[in-house]
Amino acid sequence: METKLSKEKLEYFKKKLEDRKKELEKALTYVARKNPANPEDWETVEPDMNVMVSDKNELADIFEELENRAAIGDKLEERLNLVKDALERIEKKTYGVCETEGEMIDEKRLEVFPSAKNCIKHAKKYK
Ligand SMILES: [Zn+2]
Incomplete structure (x- = not known):
């Protein structure tokens, strides 16, 4: 389906x-190499929490939500893979x-979740 x-719009996304990919890769360097x-x-490494806390971006929620750095690393890697898939x-x-x-995903959804693979109706398992 094309x-x-x-x-x-494709250029825009x-x-x-x-940008998201760079951000995730940067965040990953705090918790993994x-x-x-x-x-x-x-691989998970000891994170520099001071850097992480001062890095106020949209990833802050991940750092807050997950105390365990391995879990943070996994989460970041998971998001990074979604972003790579979307670029592909x-x-x-x-x-x-x-x-x-095969229907088009609403652009408003792509705006907030550019790596979305599914429309809202079919997205339950991806949140
Ligand atoms: Zn759908």
Whole structure:
């Protein structure tokens, strides 16, 4: 199913996703380092809580919600993978298409959750 989003919109969401990707990778460096044997994998390290607390961005909720740094690392990695998947869908021109039934995801939803794979109706398991 091909996306119905305009080229401009795709560029817009691509930029948004790339910013999110950088942010997540930066946040991951506080709690984990890349596994030298497998650069796609991250290993948990002692986090610098001071840096994390002073880094006031939308990831603050993750840090607040999860005390365990391994859990934080997993959560960040999970989000990072969602963002990478979304960037791939932009390349394949399937971005914004609900993977359940192939209808377009509401743009307002993509605005708040640019890595969404499903429309709101089909999104229960992704929150
Ligand atoms: Zn759907």
